[in-house]
Amino acid sequence: MDTKFFSIGKSYNKVDAIDKVTGVAKYTTDIYLPDMLVGKILRSPYAHANIKSINKEKAEALEGVKAVITWQDVPRVVYSTAGYPKETIPGVVPVPMEYLEDKYLLDNKVRYFGEPVAAVAAVDEETAKKALELIEVEYEELDAVFDVDDALKEDAPEVHKGTSKNVIRDTIRRGDIQKGFSEADYIFEDSFVTQPQQHTCMETSTSVAKVDPSGKVTLWSTTQVPYHIRRTISEVLGLPMSKVRVIKPAIGGGFGERQMIQNELLCVYLALKAGQPVKLQLSREENIAYTTQRHASKIKIKTGVKKDGTITAMQIDVKTNAGAYTGHSPYVTKAMFTKIPYRVENAEFTANIVYTNLPDSGAYRGYGNPQMSFARECHLDRIARELGQDPIEFRLKNFVKVGDPNPLNLNSDWVLESCGIEECLRKGAKAIGWYEPKEALKDETKVRGKGFAISMHVSGTSAEPDFSSAQIKLNEDGTALLLIGSPDLGQGSDTGHAQIAAETMGIKFEDIKVISADTDFTSFDMGSYASRQSYVGGNAVKLAAEKVKNRIIQYASEMTGIPKGNLDTQDGWVVRRENKKKVVEISKVAHFAVYQSREPMFINESASYKALNCPPSFAVHFVEVEVDKETGDVKILKYVAAHDVGRAINPTIVEGQIEGSAAQGIGYALTEDMIYDKDGRLLNPNFTDYKVPRSLDMPSVESIIVESIEPSGPYGAKSVGEIGIAPAPGAIANAIYDAIGIRIRELPFTKEKVLSEIRKN
Amino acid sequence: MKIDFKVNGKDYSLDIDPTLRLIDILRDELGLTGTKEGCGEGECGTCTVIMDNKAVNSCLVLASQIRGKEILTVEGLEKDGQLDELQESFIRNGAIQCGYCTPGMLMSAKALLMNNPNPTEEEIKTAIAGNLCRCTGYNKIVAAIKEVAGN
Numbered sequence: 001m002d003t004k005f006f007s008i009g010k011s012y013n014k015v016d017a018i019d020k021v022t023g024v025a026k027y028t029t030d031i032y033l034p035d036m037l038v039g040k041i042l043r044s045p046y047a048h049a050n051i052k053s054i055n056k057e058k059a060e061a062l063e064g065v066k067a068v069i070t071w072q073d074v075p076r077v078v079y080s081t082a083g084y085p086k087e088t089i090p091g092v093v094p095v096p097m098e099y100l101e102d103k104y105l106l107d108n109k110v111r112y113f114g115e116p117v118a119a120v121a122a123v124d125e126e127t128a129k130k131a132l133e134l135i136e137v138e139y140e141e142l143d144a145v146f147d148v149d150d151a152l153k154e155d156a157p158e159v160h161k162g163t164s165k166n167v168i169r170d171t172i173r174r175g176d177i178q179k180g181f182s183e184a185d186y187i188f189e190d191s192f193v194t195q196p197q198q199h200t201c202m203e204t205s206t207s208v209a210k211v212d213p214s215g216k217v218t219l220w221s222t223t224q225v226p227y228h229i230r231r232t233i234s235e236v237l238g239l240p241m242s243k244v245r246v247i248k249p250a251i252g253g254g255f256g257e258r259q260m261i262q263n264e265l266l267c268v269y270l271a272l273k274a275g276q277p278v279k280l281q282l283s284r285e286e287n288i289a290y291t292t293q294r295h296a297s298k299i300k301i302k303t304g305v306k307k308d309g310t311i312t313a314m315q316i317d318v319k320t321n322a323g324a325y326t327g328h329s330p331y332v333t334k335a336m337f338t339k340i341p342y343r344v345e346n347a348e349f350t351a352n353i354v355y356t357n358l359p360d361s362g363a364y365r366g367y368g369n370p371q372m373s374f375a376r377e378c379h380l381d382r383i384a385r386e387l388g389q390d391p392i393e394f395r396l397k398n399f400v401k402v403g404d405p406n407p408l409n410l411n412s413d414w415v416l417e418s419c420g421i422e423e424c425l426r427k428g429a430k431a432i433g434w435y436e437p438k439e440a441l442k443d444e445t446k447v448r449g450k451g452f453a454i455s456m457h458v459s460g461t462s463a464e465p466d467f468s469s470a471q472i473k474l475n476e477d478g479t480a481l482l483l484i485g486s487p488d489l490g491q492g493s494d495t496g497h498a499q500i501a502a503e504t505m506g507i508k509f510e511d512i513k514v515i516s517a518d519t520d521f522t523s524f525d526m527g528s529y530a531s532r533q534s535y536v537g538g539n540a541v542k543l544a545a546e547k548v549k550n551r552i553i554q555y556a557s558e559m560t561g562i563p564k565g566n567l568d569t570q571d572g573w574v575v576r577r578e579n580k581k582k583v584v585e586i587s588k589v590a591h592f593a594v595y596q597s598r599e600p601m602f603i604n605e606s607a608s609y610k611a612l613n614c615p616p617s618f619a620v621h622f623v624e625v626e627v628d629k630e631t632g633d634v635k636i637l638k639y640v641a642a643h644d645v646g647r648a649i650n651p652t653i654v655e656g657q658i659e660g661s662a663a664q665g666i667g668y669a670l671t672e673d674m675i676y677d678k679d680g681r682l683l684n685p686n687f688t689d690y691k692v693p694r695s696l697d698m699p700s701v702e703s704i705i706v707e708s709i710e711p712s713g714p715y716g717a718k719s720v721g722e723i724g725i726a727p728a729p730g731a732i733a734n735a736i737y738d739a740i741g742i743r744i745r746e747l748p749f750t751k752e753k754v755l756s757e758i759r760k761n
Numbered sequence: 762m763k764i765d766f767k768v769n770g771k772d773y774s775l776d777i778d779p780t781l782r783l784i785d786i787l788r789d790e791l792g793l794t795g796t797k798e799g800c801g802e803g804e805c806g807t808c809t810v811i812m813d814n815k816a817v818n819s820c821l822v823l824a825s826q827i828r829g830k831e832i833l834t835v836e837g838l839e840k841d842g843q844l845d846e847l848q849e850s851f852i853r854n855g856a857i858q859c860g861y862c863t864p865g866m867l868m869s870a871k872a873l874l875m876n877n878p879n880p881t882e883e884e885i886k887t888a889i890a891g892n893l894c895r896c897t898g899y900n901k902i903v904a905a906i907k908e909v910a911g912n
Contacts, residue, residue: 013852014857020863021848021860021867022835022838023793023794023796023834026794027797030788030797091897202805202862202894202895252858252861253858253896311786386875394779595795656855659899659900661897663895665898686800687800687804693899695889695890695892700900717863
């Protein structure tokens with residue numbers, strides 16, 4: 001039965017759109033405060049070194065310099081750059097706390113090229129830069145290591161004390177792997193390599209901090225996790241949370257980079273020292289070269305299959321390049337295993353999280369899924385073809401199904417309640433012309449091919465207790481204010497949440513104003529990551545809105561004398577439940593509740609939602625490519641992305657997520673890479689050499705939205721934000737194979753690499 | 762150095778350092794923070810404004826180059842409380858996500874339509890090829906510009 005909705009499923013304009021097209025929206029970089037200082041970071045010229053001495057006297061003596069801080073000045077408190085709360089962080093691949101919390105604000109040792117060594121605050125940029133030059137540092141250079149295989153060697157330099165051969169290793173087992181392989185008719189093995197990727201948010205990472213005479217700290221930051229930032233400031237700098245306010249204004253991109261602790265603590269500490277506001281804004285070069293990146297990985301997959309195509313066992317060995325600090329690495333690496341959308345009774349996953357002297361790898365849209373989806377979907381494409389089976393039917397035969405227990409491999413007994421992958425595959429195959437015969441091209445230097453890849457992703461964190469809360473105030477004119485801690489990064493969560501609130505309360509969408517991501521005013525939320533906003537945040541909004549609706553009905557009943565059980569709300573009205581006949585406008589009820597009721601009340605409700613599961617969304621991307629055999633150029637002719645999102649709260653926003661993530665996936669597959677020299681210095685820290693797709697590189701993406709209606713989701717919604725990047729590289733790789741008959745197992749598929757593979761074969 | 766120029770129809774006569782970049786004049790001197798900085802090297806197009814009917818990266822234009830010029834920024838698109846049809850179309854088509862590239866994108870699109878009211882899709886893509894967007898995948902931006910170009 002399809003219910004008639006008033007707000008859900010409508011492509012309303014985004015609530016922040018007018019501010020953004022007029023230039024009115026204020027981003028962190030747009031914040032200018034009286035007496036605001038410029039913050040700058042001194043960075044290490046070595047990838048691995050001890051700081052033997054550091055002298056800041058000359059820098060401090062320079063006119064206009066208001067603060068200089070080194071490791072000797074900052075509190076010696078360790079923290080995790082991942083930002084997760086202590087109680088929940090050891091949950092995934094069990095990692096001792098000393099590795100999870102391995103970062104000092106500034107340290108007497110540097111572990112990657114460009115790591116902060118000191119920071120200054122000065123009256124202007126020029127003075128700040130001069131001050132950096134005046135800081136005298138004596139380094140003792142140490143041997144450094146950058147590649148995971150080098151780092152695993154017996155004599156490799158130790159990046160972190162106590163980690164034997166720089167590695168944290170853990171194995172997760174399901175069933176009996178040996179039994180699984182012994183039941184197989186064939187065993188296939190493949191190895192894959194993936195490169196790092198940089199988020200390249202268009203607004204560089206920026207913080208602005210000010211300290212009031214009372215000691216109250218206000219921080220504006222390009223963050224996805226205001227509450228995690230507030231907690232970390234509180235823990236590291238020893239400030240009570242009542243004295244720390246974190247605000248995420250309009251933000252120029254997130255994609256996981258800003259799920260990390262960035263430079264917020266340094267900025268606050270500079271402001272505390274200087275006694276003046278400080279803006280700390282990274283340059284584009286700093287942002288590309290020295291901030292967190294997607295984990296480079298080396299993946300081995302071994303799969304046992306029966307003649308009929310049934311998978312009997314899967315063994316995966318992964319080495320991820322963690323960089324210099326642990327951060328998100330255990331979670332990202334584990335997540336590679338928990339998002340495998342196939343029934344594999346016997347499985348073994350070995351995670352090798354390897355430290356190197358590179359900036360720490362961390363969260364990036366997809367969180368381990370793009371790497372593993374690439375490897376797995378290329379591997380399965382090969383198996384299907386070698387078994388002589390249709391790759392679509394082979395996938396469907398082994399795919400998880402509604403009723404299957406726990407496909408996410410969590411410590412939980414939930415079962416899969418919604419899965420629209422078959423509809424995604426059928427519709428996608430039709431749109432790309434999967435079963436149509438290949439046509440020979442007139443131009444013999446070019447060949448075409450089609451491929452697809454499937455991914456599954458969570459709707460919320462699957463590694464920690466996931467939790468959101470929301471608050472709704474009903475104004476006395478019947479309009480409402482929704483307060484939620486979840487930051488809108490531009491993906492449109494404020495708009496989606498307003499639609500859920502409107503539908504649930506029976507108020508018009510236009511009558512709802514959203515304020516999000518201000519720790520002093522909005523209600524607690526983990527943050528904007530793990531594709532959690534629509535599902536976890538949305539469920540919290542729905543619960544708060546239901547409470548408001550109950551209040552509206554309570555006061556409408558007092559007003560009209562109609563029993564509560566006979567009343568409902570919709571589209572701005574209190575109506576008769578049974579026939580939806582209009583009874584009284586909600587605006588009049590809201591006014592009555594405040595001014596005329598026997599027991600006046602300002603209707604102001606809040607609710608919390610704890611996600612017991614994080615039901616997966618599913619996607620398949622189909623690609624048709626044309627490969628130029630003479631240049632190695634891979635041109636995408638057609639791109640079809642079919643997504644099971646549960647329910648599209650706002651279809652235009654859903655399409656935007658699909659198209660945008662496909663673009664990042666295409667960049668990851670074809671052009672984006674981080675090239676380091678032998679000293680660990682990034683050689684391509686700019687948009688000329690780090691190649692993000694431009695308008696002329698992007699094909700038109702045909703989005704197919706499948707609604708499987710997740711029973712536990714708000715109006716059936718699951719997630720869409722992160723998943724879309726994961727199938728892209730595998731789909732493109734399989735299409736290249738279909739075109740040229742060569743499997744390229746190492747990302748990215750640059751012209752040089754494709755051409756060299758063609759020439760080799 | 763005294764420099765006369767026009768921004769969004771308003772005359773300015775400022776005594777400024779001739780080596781200042783146009784983006785700094787707009788943001789720091791005039792308070793027009795709608796124009797954003799993305800790279801400072803002319804590679805991302807985020808700071809695009811229109812100078813004498815041509816789209817330029819305001820991070821690559823120096824104060825001395827704006828003498829006598831007429832500059833249009835995102836703040837100047839709205840006329841008498843009415844959004845420009847490009848702004849309306851960007852909103853309607855969902856062409857905005859984080860919005861940081863949006864002002865530059867709008868100005869590149871505006872410059873295109875000022876000089877070529879009926880561009881093809883390829884011409885639209887070429888006109889915004891210097892403007893990076895990391896959120897949208899460009900599809901909806903191209904669609905938004907196309908919709909206005911048809912008028």
